[in-house]
Amino acid sequence: MSVLKFPNSVFAAVVLAASISSNASATSATLVVSNGPPVSIVSSSGFSYSAIPGGGASTLNVNTQGFLFCANVYSDAPPVATITFAPGHTRWTLPSVVDVRNVGYSGGVLNVNQSGPESSLACQVRGPDGKVNSAFSGYGNFMFRDSFEPDAAVQFENQVNWVPVVGFNWLAPDWTVVPNDACTWDMNTNFPQVTEDTVCAASAGVRPPAVGSQNDARYGDRSPTMWTKTTVSKFVYLARIDARFGPMQGAPNSSFSPLTPPQQATSASSVDIAVRDGFDSDYLSATGTYCLLRALPAVLDENVCSDSAVYSSHPLSGNLLERVTLSDGWEKSKSMFIAVVRSRVSIFNGGAPIAAMATITDPGVSRHEAGDEFIGDNVVFGFVEGEHFPWMPAGTP
Numbered sequence: 001m002s003v004l005k006f007p008n009s010v011f012a013a014v015v016l017a018a019s020i021s022s023n024a025s026a027t028s029a030t031l032v033v034s035n036g037p038p039v040s041i042v043s044s045s046g047f048s049y050s051a052i053p054g055g056g057a058s059t060l061n062v063n064t065q066g067f068l069f070c071a072n073v074y075s076d077a078p079p080v081a082t083i084t085f086a087p088g089h090t091r092w093t094l095p096s097v098v099d100v101r102n103v104g105y106s107g108g109v110l111n112v113n114q115s116g117p118e119s120s121l122a123c124q125v126r127g128p129d130g131k132v133n134s135a136f137s138g139y140g141n142f143m144f145r146d147s148f149e150p151d152a153a154v155q156f157e158n159q160v161n162w163v164p165v166v167g168f169n170w171l172a173p174d175w176t177v178v179p180n181d182a183c184t185w186d187m188n189t190n191f192p193q194v195t196e197d198t199v200c201a202a203s204a205g206v207r208p209p210a211v212g213s214q215n216d217a218r219y220g221d222r223s224p225t226m227w228t229k230t231t232v233s234k235f236v237y238l239a240r241i242d243a244r245f246g247p248m249q250g251a252p253n254s255s256f257s258p259l260t261p262p263q264q265a266t267s268a269s270s271v272d273i274a275v276r277d278g279f280d281s282d283y284l285s286a287t288g289t290y291c292l293l294r295a296l297p298a299v300l301d302e303n304v305c306s307d308s309a310v311y312s313s314h315p316l317s318g319n320l321l322e323r324v325t326l327s328d329g330w331e332k333s334k335s336m337f338i339a340v341v342r343s344r345v346s347i348f349n350g351g352a353p354i355a356a357m358a359t360i361t362d363p364g365v366s367r368h369e370a371g372d373e374f375i376g377d378n379v380v381f382g383f384v385e386g387e388h389f390p391w392m393p394a395g396t397p
Contacts, residue, residue: 029105031062033085033112033123034363037133039066042090047110057081060103062110063088066127069358069379070097071274071321074120085112085121093281095319097121122363124378130353130389132158135376136194137366152391158376159224161202163191171393176213178222180206181252182377183244183333192374199326199371200244201273201359205380206296206337207397218295219253223397226357226382227300234302235284236341237382239357243273244333245326255333256294257311270327271371272362277320277340279355280348288316288342296337304339316340320357353381353389 029046030038041047047062060083068087072079079099086096099121104111113119126132135158153170162179164170179190182202205223209215220240229236242255291305291313305313324334338357348354358379365371372378381389388396 029108029110031064031068031110031112032114033068033070033125034119034121035114036123037125038109039064039068039125039127041065041110045088057084059084059086060100060112061086061088063090065089066125067092067130067278067356067379068094068123068125069276069278069356069360070095070121070123071276071360072097072099072120073122073272073274073360073362074364079120087123089278091280091282092278093286093319094278095276095321118364118367120363122360122366124358124360124375126356126379126381129391130381131155131391132376132379135159135161135374137370137373137375152393155391156224160222161192161194161196161374161377163193165189175207175221175223175397176210176215179252180204180215180219180222180240181242181255181335182240183242183335184248184250184252184255186252194374195248196244196371196373197247198369198373199246199271199273199361199365200242200248200374201324201361201372202240202242202377203275203357203359203380204240204242204377205397206238206240208296208298216253217298220296224380224392225388225397226355226380228354228382228385229300229302230344230384231302233344234341235344235354236300236302236304236339237355237357238297238300238304238337238339239380239382240335240337241275241322241324241357241359242333242335243324243326243359245271246328246332250333253335255331255335257292257334257336258294270325270330271365273324273326274360275320275322275324275338275357276360277355277357279319279342280352283344283346283348283354285343285345286316286318288340290314290316290320290322290338290340292322293337293339297339300339302341305341309337316342324359348384350384350387353383355382356380357382 042063081098083100183200295309361372
């Protein structure tokens with residue numbers, strides 16, 4: 001096996017056929033996957049391409065300053081597995097994917113799947129401080145939003161597909177009034193920024209209801225970060241996942257699975273949504289447990305996957321991969337809580353996120369049918385209790 005490394009000062013062009021030319025150089029560069037938002041590449045490490053002689057499997061490793069949460073999301077043919085794309089971030093383990101159809105470098109930009117045949121590879125991108133470059137996918141009909149509001153207000157608004165009620169202030173947000181169901185709305189009192197009539201997908205933070213909250217304890221209050229718990233030997237994080245196929249129907253919080261989840265039926269019209277996580281692997285182990293819950297547990301601890309609200313529990317080996325399938329003939333909408341329990345393997349000094357959870361929609365539906373138009377709510381980060389990103393105001397849950 002040959003390994004070719006390209007720090008930013010000596011970038012080279014790479015194409016799917018694995019031919020390498022050294023006629024390009026840059027002092028800094030960015031990565032773009034499937035024409036999505038750019039993310040800066042770490043200048044000291046750049047990227048490396050490991051090629052197997054004779055046309056065997058190869059790996060493209062790219063270390064970025066921000067976070068890429070990727071998945072192969074497909075409803076029909078399985079992805080091509082010739083090249084593995086492995087995003088990297090300092091200390092973190094992020095999901096690796098396949099179905100790389102073309103790779104190229106030009107003008108300081110490393111492109112993955114810029115053109116060519118439809119690929120199952122799709123990613124959600126966040127900056128190193130958790131910020132979203134644009135809350136809108138680029139495949140829908142929402143063109144742009146420009147704002148002179150303070151940074152925190154813009155970023156919180158980017159996280160929630162919601163038009164705030166009169167008097168609401170994102171600089172001192174009352175999270176008890178923010179809709180806790182990201183895909184199903186009470187249209188009498190709440191309105192989304194984008195209706196998302198084709199597909200809606202979201203991963204959101206949630207907490208037990210605050211004092212004075214009118215929210216049902218089963219579903220809690222919306223939060224900009226995941227609910228987490230640090231125990232003697234474990235770190236636990238929990239996010240709410242919402243997904244909808246087609247126009248909105250039903251009442252908020254009506255899409256949680258019953259006691260016995262229904263069996264999937266064959267349908268000519270369906271969509272897959274992947275749920276993936278990333279984590280600080282200097283601090284947390286790759287093995288552990290995750291579980292799906294139909295209601296918010298009263299207590300979050302290392303025994304959460306034995307809670308009475310759990311309807312399925314699974315072992316972990318590496319990154320979480322849960323798949324939500326929605327269809328005309330089965331379930332058109334689905335909500336759940338996902339809790340992850342990992343062992344702590346070192347001491348953590350705080351000040352940075354420890355884990356994140358992301359929802360990633362079938363890219364064919366996103367590109368061709370304007371699915372999942374609002375992507376600001378597709379990634380949520382988790383911290384040691386009481387911590388958050390520096391741009392978030394003091395007291396952020």
